Amino acid sequence: MLDLYQAGTSPVHMLKPGWKILCLAAVGSALFAVDHIGFSTAMLAATLVLYRIAGLPLSRAWGQIRPAVWVFGLIFAAQVIFNSWIIGLYVLIRLAVLLMLAGLLTLTTRSSDMIDGINAGLGPLRRIGVNPERVSLAISLTLRFIPVLSHVVHDVREAQRARGLDRNILSLAIPAIIRTIRMADEVSDAIDARGS
Amino acid sequence: MIDVQNVSLTLGGRSVLRDISLTLSERRIAIVGSNGSGKSSFARLLNGLHLPTDGQVLVDGLNSRSDGRKIRQSVGFVFQNPDNQIVFPIVEEDVAYGLKNHGLSPAEREAKVQNILQRYDLIGLRHQPSHTLSGGQKQLLAISGVLVMEPRYIVFDEPTTLLDLRNKLKVQQAIASLSQTAIVVTHDLDLVSDFDRVIVFDEGRVVADDHPDTALRRYIEAMQDA
Amino acid sequence: MTTKDTVYIALFAALTAALGLIPQITLATGVPITAQSMGIMLAGALLGAKRGGLAIVLFLALVAIGLPLLAGGRGGAGVFFGASGGFLLGFPIGAFVIGFLFDRHAGRPPFLLSLIYVLIGGVGVVYLLGVPWLAQVADLTLGQAFTGSIAFVPGDIIKAVLTVIIAREVRRALPDL
Structure with a gap:
Protein backbone atom coordinates (compact mmCIF):
# COMPACT_ATOMS: atom_id res chain seq x y z
CA MET A 1 0.00 0.00 0.00
CA LEU A 2 1.06 3.57 -0.55
CA ASP A 3 2.22 4.49 2.92
CA LEU A 4 5.27 5.98 4.55
CA TYR A 5 5.95 3.01 6.84
CA GLN A 6 9.55 1.92 7.48
CA ALA A 7 9.62 -1.72 8.55
CA GLY A 8 11.38 -2.52 11.80
CA THR A 9 11.24 -4.50 15.05
CA SER A 10 12.22 -1.82 17.58
CA PRO A 11 10.20 -1.15 20.76
CA VAL A 12 8.85 1.95 19.00
CA HIS A 13 7.53 -0.23 16.18
CA MET A 14 6.07 -2.76 18.58
CA LEU A 15 4.11 -0.31 20.72
CA LYS A 16 0.37 -0.47 19.94
CA PRO A 17 -0.85 2.32 17.60
CA GLY A 18 -3.37 3.51 20.21
CA TRP A 19 -0.59 4.12 22.78
CA LYS A 20 1.55 5.93 20.25
CA ILE A 21 -1.30 8.29 19.38
CA LEU A 22 -1.96 8.88 23.09
CA CYS A 23 1.73 9.67 23.77
CA LEU A 24 1.80 12.06 20.83
CA ALA A 25 -1.28 13.88 22.11
CA ALA A 26 0.19 14.06 25.64
CA VAL A 27 3.55 15.47 24.50
CA GLY A 28 1.79 17.90 22.17
CA SER A 29 -0.34 19.25 25.01
CA ALA A 30 2.63 19.38 27.40
CA LEU A 31 4.67 21.46 24.95
CA PHE A 32 2.07 24.20 25.01
CA ALA A 33 1.25 23.84 28.72
CA VAL A 34 4.86 23.95 29.97
CA ASP A 35 5.73 27.19 28.28
CA HIS A 36 9.52 26.99 28.62
CA ILE A 37 12.34 26.68 26.13
CA GLY A 38 14.28 24.29 28.41
CA PHE A 39 11.42 21.78 28.33
CA SER A 40 11.04 22.05 24.56
CA THR A 41 14.75 21.51 24.06
CA ALA A 42 14.71 18.47 26.35
CA MET A 43 11.81 17.04 24.33
CA LEU A 44 13.73 17.68 21.13
CA ALA A 45 16.64 15.64 22.47
CA ALA A 46 14.28 12.88 23.64
CA THR A 47 12.64 12.77 20.21
CA LEU A 48 15.97 12.36 18.46
CA VAL A 49 16.86 9.53 20.87
CA LEU A 50 13.54 7.84 19.97
CA TYR A 51 14.46 7.99 16.28
CA ARG A 52 17.73 6.20 17.09
CA ILE A 53 15.87 3.59 19.18
CA ALA A 54 13.55 3.00 16.23
CA GLY A 55 16.65 2.36 14.12
CA LEU A 56 16.00 5.39 11.93
CA PRO A 57 18.81 7.72 10.84
CA LEU A 58 18.50 11.31 12.06
CA SER A 59 18.16 12.40 8.44
CA ARG A 60 14.67 10.88 8.71
CA ALA A 61 13.86 13.25 11.54
CA TRP A 62 15.11 16.15 9.44
CA GLY A 63 12.95 14.84 6.59
CA GLN A 64 9.86 15.57 8.69
CA ILE A 65 10.80 19.23 8.90
CA ARG A 66 12.24 19.81 5.46
CA PRO A 67 8.90 20.33 3.64
CA ALA A 68 8.01 23.02 6.19
CA VAL A 69 11.35 24.85 6.07
CA TRP A 70 10.00 27.93 4.33
CA VAL A 71 7.18 28.17 6.87
CA PHE A 72 9.83 27.93 9.60
CA GLY A 73 11.72 30.75 7.92
CA LEU A 74 8.62 32.96 7.75
CA ILE A 75 7.70 32.30 11.38
CA PHE A 76 11.23 32.97 12.57
CA ALA A 77 11.42 36.20 10.57
CA ALA A 78 8.09 37.37 11.96
CA GLN A 79 9.22 36.60 15.53
CA VAL A 80 12.53 38.42 15.09
CA ILE A 81 10.69 41.46 13.76
CA PHE A 82 7.84 41.52 16.26
CA ASN A 83 9.36 39.89 19.36
CA SER A 84 12.87 38.53 19.72
CA TRP A 85 15.06 35.87 18.17
CA ILE A 86 14.95 33.76 21.33
CA ILE A 87 11.17 33.47 21.14
CA GLY A 88 11.54 32.64 17.45
CA LEU A 89 13.93 29.83 18.32
CA TYR A 90 11.57 28.55 21.02
CA VAL A 91 8.61 28.46 18.62
CA LEU A 92 10.64 26.61 16.02
CA ILE A 93 11.90 24.00 18.47
CA ARG A 94 8.36 23.34 19.68
CA LEU A 95 7.08 22.97 16.12
CA ALA A 96 10.01 20.73 15.18
CA VAL A 97 9.34 18.36 18.09
CA LEU A 98 5.69 18.03 17.09
CA LEU A 99 6.45 17.36 13.44
CA MET A 100 9.21 14.86 14.24
CA LEU A 101 7.17 12.94 16.81
CA ALA A 102 4.14 12.73 14.55
CA GLY A 103 6.45 11.67 11.75
CA LEU A 104 7.87 8.95 14.00
CA LEU A 105 4.36 7.62 14.56
CA THR A 106 3.82 7.48 10.81
CA LEU A 107 7.20 5.92 10.03
CA THR A 108 6.88 3.15 12.61
CA THR A 109 3.23 2.17 12.20
CA ARG A 110 1.74 0.29 9.26
CA SER A 111 -1.34 1.98 7.78
CA SER A 112 -3.27 -1.27 8.01
CA ASP A 113 -2.41 -1.55 11.75
CA MET A 114 -3.54 2.02 12.18
CA ILE A 115 -6.83 1.22 10.40
CA ASP A 116 -7.31 -1.81 12.67
CA GLY A 117 -6.54 0.46 15.61
CA ILE A 118 -9.15 2.95 14.45
CA ASN A 119 -11.74 0.20 14.07
CA ALA A 120 -11.00 -1.15 17.54
CA GLY A 121 -11.18 2.38 18.92
CA LEU A 122 -14.56 2.93 17.24
CA GLY A 123 -16.15 -0.06 18.98
CA PRO A 124 -17.41 1.95 21.98
CA LEU A 125 -18.87 4.56 19.60
CA ARG A 126 -21.35 1.97 18.34
CA ARG A 127 -23.75 3.24 20.99
CA ILE A 128 -23.92 6.69 19.39
CA GLY A 129 -24.61 5.23 15.97
CA VAL A 130 -21.11 4.74 14.53
CA MET B 1 -35.86 -22.58 -9.45
CA ILE B 2 -36.47 -18.90 -10.07
CA ASP B 3 -40.08 -18.03 -10.76
CA VAL B 4 -40.94 -14.68 -12.33
CA GLN B 5 -44.68 -14.06 -12.10
CA ASN B 6 -46.44 -11.31 -14.09
CA VAL B 7 -43.61 -8.89 -13.45
CA SER B 8 -43.66 -5.30 -14.63
CA LEU B 9 -40.96 -2.78 -13.82
CA THR B 10 -41.08 0.99 -14.06
CA LEU B 11 -37.88 2.93 -13.45
CA GLY B 12 -37.87 6.71 -13.25
CA GLY B 13 -41.34 6.89 -14.77
CA ARG B 14 -40.34 4.75 -17.75
CA SER B 15 -41.83 1.31 -18.28
CA VAL B 16 -38.85 -1.04 -18.61
CA LEU B 17 -40.46 -4.49 -18.36
CA ARG B 18 -44.06 -5.41 -19.09
CA ASP B 19 -45.89 -8.40 -17.70
CA ILE B 20 -43.14 -11.00 -17.83
CA SER B 21 -43.73 -14.53 -16.60
CA LEU B 22 -40.90 -17.04 -16.79
CA THR B 23 -39.78 -20.10 -14.88
CA LEU B 24 -36.02 -20.47 -14.89
CA SER B 25 -34.80 -23.97 -14.06
CA GLU B 26 -32.31 -24.93 -16.78
CA ARG B 27 -28.58 -25.03 -16.00
CA ARG B 28 -27.51 -22.51 -18.65
CA ILE B 29 -29.90 -19.75 -19.61
CA ALA B 30 -29.10 -16.81 -21.87
CA ILE B 31 -30.94 -13.50 -21.98
CA VAL B 32 -30.29 -11.62 -25.22
CA GLY B 33 -31.70 -8.44 -26.70
CA SER B 34 -30.64 -5.06 -28.03
CA ASN B 35 -29.63 -2.10 -25.86
CA GLY B 36 -32.61 -0.80 -23.93
CA SER B 37 -34.58 -4.04 -24.35
CA GLY B 38 -34.84 -4.39 -20.58
CA LYS B 39 -32.56 -7.41 -20.26
CA SER B 40 -30.16 -5.87 -17.71
CA SER B 41 -33.07 -4.64 -15.60
CA PHE B 42 -34.51 -8.14 -15.76
CA ALA B 43 -31.20 -9.53 -14.48
CA ARG B 44 -31.29 -7.11 -11.54
CA LEU B 45 -34.77 -8.33 -10.62
CA LEU B 46 -33.47 -11.85 -10.13
CA ASN B 47 -31.40 -11.05 -7.04
CA GLY B 48 -33.46 -8.22 -5.65
CA LEU B 49 -31.32 -5.29 -6.83
CA HIS B 50 -34.55 -4.10 -8.48
CA LEU B 51 -37.92 -4.90 -6.97
CA PRO B 52 -40.81 -5.45 -9.37
CA THR B 53 -43.37 -2.65 -9.68
CA ASP B 54 -46.04 -5.32 -10.20
CA GLY B 55 -45.96 -9.10 -9.86
CA GLN B 56 -43.34 -11.05 -7.95
CA VAL B 57 -40.01 -12.83 -8.20
CA LEU B 58 -39.62 -16.06 -6.23
CA VAL B 59 -36.25 -17.75 -5.74
CA ASP B 60 -36.77 -21.27 -4.38
CA GLY B 61 -40.01 -19.97 -2.93
CA LEU B 62 -38.49 -16.86 -1.31
CA ASN B 63 -40.00 -13.54 -2.39
CA SER B 64 -37.49 -10.87 -3.41
CA ARG B 65 -39.65 -8.25 -1.78
CA SER B 66 -39.55 -9.73 1.71
CA ASP B 67 -36.43 -11.94 1.69
CA GLY B 68 -33.96 -9.72 -0.17
CA ARG B 69 -31.02 -10.65 2.02
CA LYS B 70 -31.47 -14.40 1.69
CA ILE B 71 -32.04 -14.09 -2.04
CA ARG B 72 -28.84 -12.13 -2.51
CA GLN B 73 -27.01 -14.96 -0.77
CA SER B 74 -28.38 -17.58 -3.11
CA VAL B 75 -28.26 -15.51 -6.31
CA GLY B 76 -24.78 -14.15 -7.06
CA PHE B 77 -24.39 -11.27 -9.51
CA VAL B 78 -21.45 -10.52 -11.80
CA PHE B 79 -21.52 -7.05 -13.35
CA GLN B 80 -20.47 -5.95 -16.79
CA ASN B 81 -17.58 -3.79 -15.63
CA PRO B 82 -15.38 -5.61 -13.13
CA ASP B 83 -13.83 -2.27 -12.13
CA ASN B 84 -17.15 -1.34 -10.57
CA GLN B 85 -17.54 -4.63 -8.80
CA ILE B 86 -14.14 -4.90 -7.14
CA VAL B 87 -14.69 -3.21 -3.83
CA PHE B 88 -11.37 -3.69 -2.06
CA PRO B 89 -7.87 -2.43 -2.77
CA ILE B 90 -6.13 -5.81 -2.40
CA VAL B 91 -7.07 -8.95 -4.38
CA GLU B 92 -7.51 -11.32 -1.43
CA GLU B 93 -9.40 -8.74 0.63
CA ASP B 94 -11.90 -8.39 -2.17
CA VAL B 95 -12.52 -12.12 -2.40
CA ALA B 96 -12.90 -12.38 1.36
CA TYR B 97 -15.35 -9.48 1.59
CA GLY B 98 -18.58 -11.39 0.99
CA LEU B 99 -17.59 -14.00 3.59
CA LYS B 100 -17.24 -11.46 6.37
CA ASN B 101 -20.87 -11.63 7.37
CA HIS B 102 -21.16 -15.38 7.10
CA GLY B 103 -19.92 -16.23 10.58
CA LEU B 104 -16.94 -18.30 9.42
CA SER B 105 -13.71 -18.70 11.37
CA PRO B 106 -10.65 -16.95 9.91
CA ALA B 107 -9.18 -20.35 8.97
CA GLU B 108 -12.32 -21.41 7.12
CA ARG B 109 -12.41 -18.09 5.33
CA GLU B 110 -8.76 -18.37 4.35
CA ALA B 111 -9.30 -21.89 2.98
CA LYS B 112 -12.19 -20.77 0.80
CA VAL B 113 -10.36 -17.73 -0.50
CA GLN B 114 -7.28 -19.76 -1.34
CA ASN B 115 -9.33 -22.40 -3.07
CA ILE B 116 -11.09 -19.91 -5.34
CA LEU B 117 -7.95 -17.94 -6.16
CA GLN B 118 -6.23 -21.18 -7.16
CA ARG B 119 -9.13 -22.19 -9.34
CA TYR B 120 -8.91 -18.97 -11.38
CA ASP B 121 -5.13 -18.75 -11.47
CA LEU B 122 -5.08 -15.64 -9.30
CA ILE B 123 -3.23 -17.13 -6.34
CA GLY B 124 0.07 -15.49 -7.30
CA LEU B 125 -1.67 -12.11 -7.35
CA ARG B 126 -3.40 -12.37 -3.99
CA HIS B 127 -1.42 -9.56 -2.35
CA GLN B 128 -1.49 -7.30 -5.42
CA PRO B 129 -3.48 -4.07 -5.55
CA SER B 130 -6.63 -5.02 -7.44
CA HIS B 131 -6.43 -2.06 -9.81
CA THR B 132 -3.18 -3.38 -11.30
CA LEU B 133 -4.83 -6.52 -12.71
CA SER B 134 -5.57 -6.92 -16.44
CA GLY B 135 -9.16 -6.67 -17.67
CA GLY B 136 -9.54 -10.44 -17.85
CA GLN B 137 -8.00 -10.99 -14.42
CA LYS B 138 -10.33 -8.37 -12.99
CA GLN B 139 -13.36 -10.15 -14.40
CA LEU B 140 -12.09 -13.45 -12.97
CA LEU B 141 -11.56 -11.72 -9.62
CA ALA B 142 -15.11 -10.38 -9.75
CA ILE B 143 -16.37 -13.90 -10.48
CA SER B 144 -14.22 -15.26 -7.61
CA GLY B 145 -15.68 -12.74 -5.19
CA VAL B 146 -19.16 -14.00 -6.07
CA LEU B 147 -18.34 -17.71 -6.25
CA VAL B 148 -16.59 -17.82 -2.91
CA MET B 149 -19.99 -17.34 -1.29
CA GLU B 150 -21.25 -20.47 -3.03
CA PRO B 151 -24.49 -19.09 -4.44
CA ARG B 152 -26.91 -21.53 -6.05
CA TYR B 153 -27.51 -19.28 -9.04
CA ILE B 154 -25.21 -16.80 -10.72
CA VAL B 155 -26.45 -13.97 -12.90
CA PHE B 156 -23.93 -12.46 -15.32
CA ASP B 157 -24.66 -9.04 -16.81
CA GLU B 158 -22.74 -8.82 -20.10
CA PRO B 159 -19.61 -10.38 -18.61
CA THR B 160 -17.54 -10.31 -21.81
CA THR B 161 -18.56 -7.01 -23.39
CA LEU B 162 -15.46 -5.14 -22.23
CA LEU B 163 -12.96 -7.95 -22.81
CA ASP B 164 -10.63 -8.80 -25.69
CA LEU B 165 -10.89 -12.20 -27.36
CA ARG B 166 -8.37 -14.02 -25.18
CA ASN B 167 -9.94 -12.82 -21.95
CA LYS B 168 -13.39 -13.46 -23.34
CA LEU B 169 -12.47 -17.09 -23.88
CA LYS B 170 -11.18 -17.34 -20.31
CA VAL B 171 -14.43 -16.02 -18.92
CA GLN B 172 -16.42 -18.25 -21.25
CA GLN B 173 -14.48 -21.21 -19.91
CA ALA B 174 -15.08 -20.07 -16.33
CA ILE B 175 -18.82 -19.94 -16.96
CA ALA B 176 -18.82 -23.33 -18.68
CA SER B 177 -17.10 -24.98 -15.71
CA LEU B 178 -19.58 -23.71 -13.10
CA SER B 179 -21.58 -26.31 -11.23
CA GLN B 180 -24.28 -23.72 -10.50
CA THR B 181 -27.15 -22.50 -12.60
CA ALA B 182 -25.92 -19.59 -14.73
CA ILE B 183 -28.16 -16.91 -16.20
CA VAL B 184 -26.15 -14.84 -18.67
CA VAL B 185 -27.29 -11.52 -20.11
CA THR B 186 -25.28 -10.82 -23.24
CA HIS B 187 -24.91 -9.46 -26.75
CA ASP B 188 -22.32 -12.09 -27.41
CA LEU B 189 -24.12 -14.82 -29.33
CA ASP B 190 -21.06 -17.13 -29.49
CA LEU B 191 -21.00 -17.21 -25.72
CA VAL B 192 -24.43 -18.82 -25.48
CA SER B 193 -24.62 -21.06 -28.55
CA ASP B 194 -24.37 -24.23 -26.42
CA PHE B 195 -26.75 -23.07 -23.69
CA ASP B 196 -29.91 -24.94 -22.71
CA ARG B 197 -32.25 -22.05 -23.30
CA VAL B 198 -32.17 -18.59 -24.88
CA ILE B 199 -34.72 -15.90 -24.01
CA VAL B 200 -34.94 -12.88 -26.33
CA PHE B 201 -36.08 -9.51 -24.95
CA ASP B 202 -37.32 -6.60 -26.99
CA GLU B 203 -38.87 -3.39 -25.67
CA GLY B 204 -39.50 -4.88 -22.26
CA ARG B 205 -41.17 -8.07 -23.49
CA VAL B 206 -40.10 -11.63 -24.19
CA VAL B 207 -40.24 -12.12 -27.95
CA ALA B 208 -38.61 -15.54 -28.22
CA ASP B 209 -37.86 -18.32 -25.74
CA ASP B 210 -36.40 -21.50 -27.17
CA HIS B 211 -33.30 -23.62 -27.83
CA PRO B 212 -30.35 -21.50 -28.89
CA ASP B 213 -30.56 -22.36 -32.62
CA THR B 214 -34.18 -21.36 -33.00
CA ALA B 215 -34.17 -18.43 -30.60
CA LEU B 216 -30.98 -16.89 -31.93
CA ARG B 217 -32.17 -17.26 -35.53
CA ARG B 218 -35.37 -15.41 -34.68
CA TYR B 219 -33.40 -12.75 -32.82
CA ILE B 220 -31.13 -12.14 -35.80
CA GLU B 221 -34.10 -12.04 -38.19
CA ALA B 222 -35.93 -9.58 -35.98
CA MET B 223 -32.87 -7.32 -35.82
CA GLN B 224 -32.49 -7.40 -39.60
CA ASP B 225 -36.15 -6.52 -40.13
CA ALA B 226 -36.00 -3.59 -37.74
CA MET C 1 -26.95 5.59 6.01
CA THR C 2 -27.30 3.43 2.90
CA THR C 3 -24.56 1.57 1.06
CA LYS C 4 -24.75 4.26 -1.61
CA ASP C 5 -24.04 6.97 0.97
CA THR C 6 -20.97 5.07 2.17
CA VAL C 7 -19.73 4.69 -1.40
CA TYR C 8 -20.25 8.39 -2.17
CA ILE C 9 -18.38 9.38 0.98
CA ALA C 10 -15.45 7.19 -0.06
CA LEU C 11 -15.63 8.52 -3.62
CA PHE C 12 -15.31 12.16 -2.56
CA ALA C 13 -12.57 11.34 -0.04
CA ALA C 14 -10.70 9.73 -2.92
CA LEU C 15 -11.49 12.64 -5.26
CA THR C 16 -10.01 15.07 -2.74
CA ALA C 17 -6.90 12.91 -2.58
CA ALA C 18 -6.67 12.68 -6.39
CA LEU C 19 -7.03 16.46 -6.78
CA GLY C 20 -3.96 16.80 -4.56
CA LEU C 21 -1.93 15.07 -7.26
CA ILE C 22 -2.41 17.92 -9.71
CA PRO C 23 0.84 19.89 -9.62
CA GLN C 24 0.31 23.23 -7.96
CA ILE C 25 -0.05 26.35 -10.05
CA THR C 26 1.82 29.46 -8.99
CA LEU C 27 -0.21 32.64 -9.29
CA ALA C 28 1.23 35.90 -10.56
CA THR C 29 1.58 36.95 -6.91
CA GLY C 30 4.02 34.08 -6.33
CA VAL C 31 1.58 32.14 -4.13
CA PRO C 32 1.09 28.45 -4.93
CA ILE C 33 -2.46 27.11 -5.23
CA THR C 34 -3.46 23.48 -5.27
CA ALA C 35 -6.66 21.91 -6.56
CA GLN C 36 -7.12 19.90 -3.38
CA SER C 37 -9.41 22.31 -1.55
CA MET C 38 -11.82 22.04 -4.49
CA GLY C 39 -12.47 18.51 -3.24
CA ILE C 40 -13.70 19.99 0.04
CA MET C 41 -15.95 22.46 -1.75
CA LEU C 42 -17.31 19.83 -4.17
CA ALA C 43 -18.00 17.36 -1.37
CA GLY C 44 -20.13 19.91 0.46
CA ALA C 45 -21.90 21.24 -2.61
CA LEU C 46 -22.71 17.82 -4.08
CA LEU C 47 -23.14 15.50 -1.10
CA GLY C 48 -24.70 17.84 1.44
CA ALA C 49 -23.76 18.48 5.05
CA LYS C 50 -23.52 15.02 6.57
CA ARG C 51 -22.05 13.01 3.71
CA GLY C 52 -19.83 15.88 2.52
CA GLY C 53 -18.42 16.50 5.99
CA LEU C 54 -17.81 12.78 6.57
CA ALA C 55 -16.05 12.45 3.21
CA ILE C 56 -13.50 15.03 4.29
CA VAL C 57 -13.18 13.53 7.79
CA LEU C 58 -12.38 10.24 6.08
CA PHE C 59 -9.84 11.92 3.81
CA LEU C 60 -8.09 13.51 6.79
CA ALA C 61 -8.19 10.25 8.76
CA LEU C 62 -6.27 8.57 5.95
CA VAL C 63 -3.79 11.46 5.93
CA ALA C 64 -3.41 11.17 9.70
CA ILE C 65 -2.58 7.49 9.60
CA GLY C 66 0.26 8.19 7.23
CA LEU C 67 -0.91 8.09 3.65
CA PRO C 68 0.81 10.85 1.67
CA LEU C 69 -2.41 12.26 0.23
CA LEU C 70 -2.08 15.97 0.92
CA ALA C 71 -1.00 18.15 -1.98
CA GLY C 72 2.74 17.80 -2.43
CA GLY C 73 2.73 14.21 -1.13
CA ARG C 74 2.55 15.14 2.54
CA GLY C 75 0.85 12.95 5.11
CA GLY C 76 1.13 11.58 8.62
CA ALA C 77 -0.05 12.95 11.91
CA GLY C 78 2.58 15.71 11.82
CA VAL C 79 0.71 17.86 9.34
CA PHE C 80 -2.00 18.49 11.92
CA PHE C 81 0.49 19.93 14.35
CA GLY C 82 2.16 22.14 11.78
CA ALA C 83 1.41 25.73 10.90
CA SER C 84 -1.48 24.76 8.61
CA GLY C 85 -3.14 22.31 11.03
CA GLY C 86 -6.05 24.66 11.65
CA PHE C 87 -6.79 24.95 7.96
CA LEU C 88 -6.93 21.14 7.77
CA LEU C 89 -9.35 21.00 10.70
CA GLY C 90 -11.40 23.66 8.95
CA PHE C 91 -11.79 21.47 5.85
CA PRO C 92 -14.46 19.03 7.11
CA ILE C 93 -16.31 21.77 8.97
CA GLY C 94 -16.21 23.94 5.84
CA ALA C 95 -17.57 21.05 3.75
CA PHE C 96 -20.29 20.51 6.34
CA VAL C 97 -21.28 24.19 6.29
CA ILE C 98 -21.39 24.32 2.48
CA GLY C 99 -23.54 21.20 2.48
CA PHE C 100 -25.78 22.59 5.19
CA LEU C 101 -26.39 25.76 3.17
CA PHE C 102 -27.07 23.82 -0.04
CA ASP C 103 -29.34 21.38 1.80
CA ARG C 104 -31.72 24.24 2.61
CA HIS C 105 -32.73 24.40 -1.06
CA ALA C 106 -34.95 21.78 -2.65
CA GLY C 107 -33.36 22.14 -6.08
CA ARG C 108 -30.24 23.97 -7.22
CA PRO C 109 -29.69 27.34 -5.57
CA PRO C 110 -29.03 30.22 -8.02
CA PHE C 111 -25.46 30.71 -9.21
CA LEU C 112 -24.56 33.72 -7.11
CA LEU C 113 -26.07 32.27 -3.96
CA SER C 114 -24.22 29.00 -4.55
CA LEU C 115 -20.98 30.94 -4.87
CA ILE C 116 -21.66 32.76 -1.61
CA TYR C 117 -22.33 29.42 0.12
CA VAL C 118 -19.09 27.91 -1.16
CA LEU C 119 -17.15 30.99 -0.10
CA ILE C 120 -18.68 30.97 3.39
CA GLY C 121 -17.82 27.32 4.02
CA GLY C 122 -14.79 26.78 1.82
CA VAL C 123 -13.01 30.04 2.59
CA GLY C 124 -14.69 31.71 5.59
CA VAL C 125 -14.90 28.70 7.89
CA VAL C 126 -11.52 27.35 6.85
CA TYR C 127 -9.74 30.64 7.59
CA LEU C 128 -11.72 31.10 10.79
CA LEU C 129 -10.00 27.99 12.13
CA GLY C 130 -6.77 28.24 10.19
CA VAL C 131 -5.70 31.76 11.09
CA PRO C 132 -6.02 31.54 14.91
CA TRP C 133 -4.25 28.17 14.81
CA LEU C 134 -1.41 29.62 12.80
CA ALA C 135 -1.22 32.51 15.26
CA GLN C 136 -1.06 30.09 18.19
CA VAL C 137 1.53 27.72 16.69
CA ALA C 138 3.75 30.50 15.38
CA ASP C 139 3.21 32.85 18.36
CA LEU C 140 1.89 35.63 16.11
CA THR C 141 -0.99 38.02 16.64
CA LEU C 142 -4.22 37.27 14.76
CA GLY C 143 -3.59 40.27 12.51
CA GLN C 144 -0.12 39.07 11.58
CA ALA C 145 -1.32 35.53 10.91
CA PHE C 146 -4.17 36.85 8.78
CA THR C 147 -1.88 39.06 6.71
CA GLY C 148 0.32 36.05 6.09
CA SER C 149 -2.64 33.98 4.83
CA ILE C 150 -4.47 36.54 2.72
CA ALA C 151 -2.32 35.89 -0.34
CA PHE C 152 -4.07 32.52 -0.74
CA VAL C 153 -7.56 34.02 -0.92
CA PRO C 154 -7.56 34.91 -4.66
CA GLY C 155 -6.76 31.27 -5.51
CA ASP C 156 -9.55 30.12 -3.21
CA ILE C 157 -12.03 32.40 -4.96
CA ILE C 158 -11.07 30.95 -8.36
CA LYS C 159 -11.60 27.45 -6.96
CA ALA C 160 -14.98 28.44 -5.50
CA VAL C 161 -16.15 29.69 -8.92
CA LEU C 162 -14.98 26.47 -10.62
CA THR C 163 -16.69 24.41 -7.92
CA VAL C 164 -20.01 26.16 -8.41
CA ILE C 165 -19.90 25.70 -12.19
CA ILE C 166 -19.06 22.00 -11.83
CA ALA C 167 -21.54 21.37 -9.02
CA ARG C 168 -24.41 22.97 -10.94
CA GLU C 169 -23.76 20.91 -14.06
CA VAL C 170 -23.36 17.67 -12.11
CA ARG C 171 -26.57 18.31 -10.17
CA ARG C 172 -28.39 18.99 -13.44
CA ALA C 173 -27.23 15.64 -14.83
CA LEU C 174 -27.83 13.74 -11.58
CA PRO C 175 -30.68 15.50 -9.77
CA ASP C 176 -31.17 12.79 -7.14
CA LEU C 177 -27.54 12.52 -6.07
Missing part, protein backbone atom coordinates in the same frame (compact mmCIF):
# COMPACT_ATOMS: atom_id res chain seq x y z
CA ASN A 131 -20.86 1.43 12.72
CA PRO A 132 -17.21 0.25 12.65
CA GLU A 133 -17.88 -2.12 9.72
CA ARG A 134 -19.22 0.81 7.69
CA VAL A 135 -16.13 2.83 8.57
CA SER A 136 -13.74 0.10 7.50
CA LEU A 137 -15.75 -0.42 4.30
CA ALA A 138 -15.48 3.31 3.58
CA ILE A 139 -11.71 3.28 4.22
CA SER A 140 -11.20 0.31 1.91
CA LEU A 141 -13.35 1.89 -0.78
CA THR A 142 -11.38 5.12 -0.61
CA LEU A 143 -8.11 3.24 -1.06
CA ARG A 144 -9.73 1.39 -3.92
CA PHE A 145 -10.98 4.62 -5.58
CA ILE A 146 -7.82 6.72 -5.25
CA PRO A 147 -5.96 5.04 -8.13
CA VAL A 148 -9.12 5.07 -10.26
CA LEU A 149 -9.69 8.78 -9.70
CA SER A 150 -6.02 9.64 -10.09
CA HIS A 151 -6.34 8.02 -13.48
CA VAL A 152 -9.45 10.06 -14.29
CA VAL A 153 -7.74 13.30 -13.23
CA HIS A 154 -4.70 12.37 -15.31
CA ASP A 155 -6.84 11.56 -18.36
CA VAL A 156 -8.73 14.84 -18.11
CA ARG A 157 -5.48 16.81 -17.99
CA GLU A 158 -4.02 14.85 -20.87
CA ALA A 159 -7.13 15.33 -22.99
CA GLN A 160 -6.96 19.03 -22.27
CA ARG A 161 -3.35 19.20 -23.41
CA ALA A 162 -4.09 17.13 -26.51
CA ARG A 163 -6.86 19.49 -27.56
CA GLY A 164 -4.90 22.63 -26.82
CA LEU A 165 -4.99 24.70 -23.70
CA ASP A 166 -7.70 27.00 -25.06
CA ARG A 167 -10.08 24.11 -24.55
CA ASN A 168 -12.05 24.66 -21.38
CA ILE A 169 -10.98 22.14 -18.73
CA LEU A 170 -14.48 22.21 -17.23
CA SER A 171 -15.96 20.69 -20.38
CA LEU A 172 -13.71 17.70 -19.70
CA ALA A 173 -13.91 17.61 -15.91
CA ILE A 174 -17.70 17.71 -15.62
CA PRO A 175 -18.42 14.59 -17.69
CA ALA A 176 -15.57 12.81 -15.89
CA ILE A 177 -17.12 13.57 -12.50
CA ILE A 178 -20.54 12.46 -13.69
CA ARG A 179 -19.02 9.21 -14.98
CA THR A 180 -17.32 8.48 -11.67
CA ILE A 181 -20.54 9.08 -9.76
CA ARG A 182 -22.32 6.63 -12.05
CA MET A 183 -19.49 4.19 -11.38
CA ALA A 184 -20.06 4.68 -7.65
CA ASP A 185 -23.73 3.81 -8.14
CA GLU A 186 -22.76 0.51 -9.69
CA VAL A 187 -20.17 -0.19 -6.99
CA SER A 188 -22.91 0.36 -4.46
CA ASP A 189 -25.13 -2.14 -6.29
CA ALA A 190 -22.24 -4.60 -6.33
CA ILE A 191 -21.78 -4.30 -2.58
CA ASP A 192 -25.48 -4.85 -2.01
CA ALA A 193 -25.41 -7.79 -4.41
CA ARG A 194 -22.71 -9.40 -2.31
CA GLY A 195 -25.02 -9.27 0.66
CA SER A 196 -23.30 -6.81 2.95
